[in-house]
Amino acid sequence: MIVAISGASGAIYGVRLLELLRRAEVETHLIMSRTAQVTLAHETELKVADVEALADVVHSHQDLAAACSSGSFHTLGMIVAPCSIKTLSEIATGVTGNLVSRSADVTLKERRRLVLMMRETPLHLGHIRSMAAVTEAGAIVYPPVPAFYSRPASLEEMVDHTLGRVLDLFGIETGVVKRWTGTAASRRRET
Template sequence: MQLHVTPAPRRRMIVGISGATGIIYGLRILEVLRLLDIEAHLVMSKPGERTLAYETDLKMRDVRAMADFSYGDADIGAAIASGSFRTMGMIVAPCSVRSLSAIATGNTDGLLTRAADVCLKERRRVVLMFRETPLHAGHIGAMAQATANGAIVFPPVPAFYDRPASLDEMVNHTVGRVLDLYDLDAGLVRRWSGKPERTPPEAAGRSEILAKERV
């Protein structure tokens, strides 16, 4: 039997943006994936599109241009809806209560939640940047069920040990910690050394790196 070996494709990451506040996290992840030469596959829910209008001055065409491939949430026949389409996994940033609940129960209602469910069944990493507070028992139960299914629930809680000087630095640190879960290092995280340190002068320039890329 003759085998045909094809070259390995670029590493791929699915990015889902749902209808919760904090769309900056999804946008920043897309920016960083491009810098790391990771092929980004974007799916955005309709509520996510509304959040884009509320929280930014960007248009949908601008966000689609940040990804290598973009799909509508109703496109359940898209490549990312199949387990045979190999990826590193998926990040939902931000992740709404509705999306979390659908992923937790497997009751998928669109491409975003279907893609997450596919990654879980294929035992690929799924990180849910859940944006809700305070929490009631239903939220906590859904987080527990999603975790039992293999997802990682990652509320974007900021860290202050590195003394962030801006909102941009806080976002970068959180995004860097999420990407750590995929063994991707974009140099956004100042690693804890075991003792507090003064913020080095070069730390002030970290947020400028991505800012220059966006110009």
Template sequence: MTPLRLVVGISGASGFTYGVRLLQLLRQLEIETHLTVSRSALLTMTHETGHKFADVSALASFTYRCDDMAAAISSGSFRSLGMIVAPCSMKTLAEIANGMSSSLISRAADVTLKERRPLVLLARETPYTLAHLRNMTAVTEMGAIVAPPVPAFYARPDSLDQMIDHTLGRVLDLFGLEAGTVRRWREMESTAESTAESTAQSAAEVQAPQIA
């Protein structure tokens, strides 16, 4: 049986908070997490957030240096549910697309693909160049899922935090994990309609005259 663990990579693209929030959600779900963070991501962390690396690392079950190519997650014999790179820079995407394991993130991603496990990449860049698009095509053909963190406005988010949670909830859906952060299209409406119909039916039965 595959242990309930996920490999998490945080690369240097804008959106460091996606990786942090992902770790928080997985911790709430009691999923064992194995984290590696690129050097560029540490710079992004400093510019975009008030987090300290020690605090981020504490959210993970295990943390590995980005240059530790002997880490457990660099081997296919290390069992996991798969891997998420959140966010995924275009540099990291290119390395994965071309099988260049120059960092632990790209090596762990390569291992995930060769073992036929789910690999989800929150590709963060806009607009895309032809090189970006070709690399996305390449990793998709290899079995990865490219999931840019695009906000879902049908959920009518009230804050940036809700937008982030919805995106990550949809990512975790791909692993069969329910984070409870997704406002699902028509599901709440259907549930409300079903409840209303049930209530109306019960009321009608109570008010109906009894036939002797």
């Protein structure tokens, strides 16, 4: 799985995603943008080396010759967590000036699953058009909106539930999602 971390707020999504994928024994290829490294320093106590240690393979965002820049490199797909509007817009237009957008472009052209955890609001019409364009190209725009039916007791539980649902899109079970079972009244009617 290719995991990209862009500079949008929410670096913890990318970090925790790497942890969950390691636990699920899924090989990960990490790409962090330069602004992701800055955001990581502002939002966490982690160093870039700490995050890189969670991945099986680390690629420089500038290395357009990396394995994941080619369609012949087989992957399960790619998740950009979090995904900035800049990154989403580059992907939507096919502009591949760095390894994040190039790998996403390759993921789309190979018809593999691409999930973009877009983490910016409010949105203007240009953002919405970019979201529509990238969706039409085959990506899934997945803003990390918390689910409250699971009654999360902590920020960690909210992050885990969201990432568990993202990994559901790839058929990867992590055990961190509290599945909806209906209301008590609907469960009584089923029996």
